[in-house]
Amino acid sequence: MSKIICRCEEVTEEEILQAIRDGATTVDEVKKFTRAGMGLCQGRTCRKAVERMIANELKEDVSEIKTSSYRAPVRPIKMKVL
Amino acid sequence: MKTYDAVIIGGGIIGLSCAYYLTLKNKKVALIEKNQIGNGASGACDDMILLQSKKPGKILEMAIESLDIYKGLSKELNYDIGFHNRGGMILIDKEEQIPFMEDYVKQQKKYGLNIEMIDEKAVKKLHPYVKDGILAATYGSEDSQVNPLYVMRAFLSSCISKGMEVYKGSGIKELKNNNGNWQITLDNDVTIESESVVNAAGAWSREIGKLIDIDIPIEPLKGQIAVTENVPMLGKENIWSADYIISKLKPELVNHSERFKELGVGLSFTQTGEGNYLIGSTRERGNFNKNTDKEVIELLTNQIVEFFPILKDVHIIRTFAGFRPSSVDGKPIISEVKGKKGFYIASGHGGDGIALAPATGKIIAEMICKEKPSLDISEFSYDRFI
Numbered sequence: 001m002s003k004i005i006c007r008c009e010e011v012t013e014e015e016i017l018q019a020i021r022d023g024a025t026t027v028d029e030v031k032k033f034t035r036a037g038m039g040l041c042q043g044r045t046c047r048k049a050v051e052r053m054i055a056n057e058l059k060e061d062v063s064e065i066k067t068s069s070y071r072a073p074v075r076p077i078k079m080k081v082l
Numbered sequence: 083m084k085t086y087d088a089v090i091i092g093g094g095i096i097g098l099s100c101a102y103y104l105t106l107k108n109k110k111v112a113l114i115e116k117n118q119i120g121n122g123a124s125g126a127c128d129d130m131i132l133l134q135s136k137k138p139g140k141i142l143e144m145a146i147e148s149l150d151i152y153k154g155l156s157k158e159l160n161y162d163i164g165f166h167n168r169g170g171m172i173l174i175d176k177e178e179q180i181p182f183m184e185d186y187v188k189q190q191k192k193y194g195l196n197i198e199m200i201d202e203k204a205v206k207k208l209h210p211y212v213k214d215g216i217l218a219a220t221y222g223s224e225d226s227q228v229n230p231l232y233v234m235r236a237f238l239s240s241c242i243s244k245g246m247e248v249y250k251g252s253g254i255k256e257l258k259n260n261n262g263n264w265q266i267t268l269d270n271d272v273t274i275e276s277e278s279v280v281n282a283a284g285a286w287s288r289e290i291g292k293l294i295d296i297d298i299p300i301e302p303l304k305g306q307i308a309v310t311e312n313v314p315m316l317g318k319e320n321i322w323s324a325d326y327i328i329s330k331l332k333p334e335l336v337n338h339s340e341r342f343k344e345l346g347v348g349l350s351f352t353q354t355g356e357g358n359y360l361i362g363s364t365r366e367r368g369n370f371n372k373n374t375d376k377e378v379i380e381l382l383t384n385q386i387v388e389f390f391p392i393l394k395d396v397h398i399i400r401t402f403a404g405f406r407p408s409s410v411d412g413k414p415i416i417s418e419v420k421g422k423k424g425f426y427i428a429s430g431h432g433g434d435g436i437a438l439a440p441a442t443g444k445i446i447a448e449m450i451c452k453e454k455p456s457l458d459i460s461e462f463s464y465d466r467f468i
Contacts, residue, residue, distance in 0.1 A: 009356075022239035025250060026118050032125055032231040035356065040311060040399055066118065066251075072374055076311060076397035079383045 005053070006046040008039020016050060020057045026066040027051055040076060043068055084247075086112045088450055089266060089276040091254065091290055094124035095230055096428050096435055097282035098237035099443025105244040107451050112274060113246060114266070116253040120234050122284040123435055126404025128307065128352045128360040129229055130320060131437045134170055134197060134222045135327055138189040140461055141413065141434060144441045146193075147457055151440035152228050161236040163228055164355045169319045170225030171205065172327055173349075173389065174218045178337060179324040186327070187220050197222045209317035211392045225320065229355060230436045249274070257293040264424060278450045280426045285405035287415075287429040294422060298415065299467060300430045302405030304366040306378045309400040312357030316390065323349035323389070329365055330433070345378060349385050358399075361386050365406075374401040406433045410467075416442055417463035418449060426450065427464050 002012035019033040037043030093115030291298035326348025346365025409430030
């Protein structure tokens with residue numbers, strides 16, 4: 001059984017590696033292809049791990065890997081509050 | 083210098099579809115993407131193949147052709163692209179919207195679409211949580227959805243396995259014709275050469291046109307979307323408001339505040355395969371900022387809570403914005419450019435890019451291979467602007 005990297009969306013290590021084999025080279029591309037980072041915490045937990053996995057696979061320095069974009073809201077917010 | 087049969091500019095759903103059909107015809111293809119795959123409109127949209135919103139005519143014909151292709155694409159690509167056929171409803175809550183929508187349904191029926199007007203009781207049966215006071219709705223059983231992100235992944239993976247090369251993270255500095263071949267120099271000074279070039283740069287297509295001194299009348303039309311947490315399905319059909327359709331096709335008829343009109347607000351409400359609802363959207367001209375605004379997100383969420391009061395306790399987990407490549411006459415531009423042999427444009431799809439992508443890619447590949455296009459789309463030729 002493969003390790004879970006994104007716990008919100010339950011995306012496994014193997015699924016992320018497969019996305020990289022399919023052509024993903026940035027954190028946003030991995031996110032779009034697998035949903036890792038699309039859940040309630042919006043990648044706060046897995047973003048760094050995904051960055052390192054891409055760097056490892058592409059044999060690049062982790063500082064070269066494009067990280068994902070940040071968008072409002074910072075925390076999930078109920079619609080009635082808006 | 084590396085040479086290709088075709089170079090695609092733009093790694094969105096249109097560019098990837100063109101690349102896919104070219105690799106199927108054994109062409110040697112390269113893809114240039116300035117940022118990331120799906121960085122423009124293709125990665126910042128909802129997931130609809132909405133036939134009801136397509137202007138009756140060639141655009142609708144092309145959407146029907148694309149829907150047919152989508153139905154078999156998961157199998158063809160051996161990857162689940164999230165295709166579902168849930169049907170769609172356009173909710174009408176103002177008396178004055180009825181004549182426009184009745185006429186609209188009549189025209190769409192002429193094209194053989196399975197659309198009907200249903201009354202409030204029938205609406206409530208399908209969508210029990212909708213507010214009281216809906217006057218009527220259109221119901222289309224053929225409206226479907228697909229996950230554009232998975233479509234792009236599947237196209238990309240298939241193309242790479244057939245030898246496509248990807249140049250990512252670098253824009254184009256120079257594009258010139260050299261004895262019948264196009265020479266493309268990237269910002270990082272890599273130069274490649276190709277017999278054919280496809281400009282599929284979406285909202286940035288005009289910039290690419292400038293490199294070869296042609297004006298492509300496409301500008302960005304911003305849309306914003308709010309994403310909810312995963313929740314159970316409220317009703318099978320995806321939802322639009324009549325305002326959404328009227329904003330798109332006849333903005334002068336929208337009966338709202340000036341600010342509402344300026345932002346082009348209309349309601350779209352669709353659920354992804356994973357359970358998140360996508361709440362849209364706006365049509366903002368002249369706003370090139372990819373950030374989302376608190377004002378707009380409040381308008382969108384207040385609007386959906388008004389239509390579906392039960393959503394008031396549901397969380398928004400993310401917002402995003404994207405730029406539709408909007409052409410000056412509302413039609414896509416899909417053709418070779420007269421006087422620029424081998425230079426093709428596949429852009430200007432506005433908000434219809436997902437729905438039109440498969441047919442667009444297929445037809446561009448046919449054009450490049452000098453085959454007869456499977457659908458006559460001469461009215462989308464760039465010639466109309468010369």
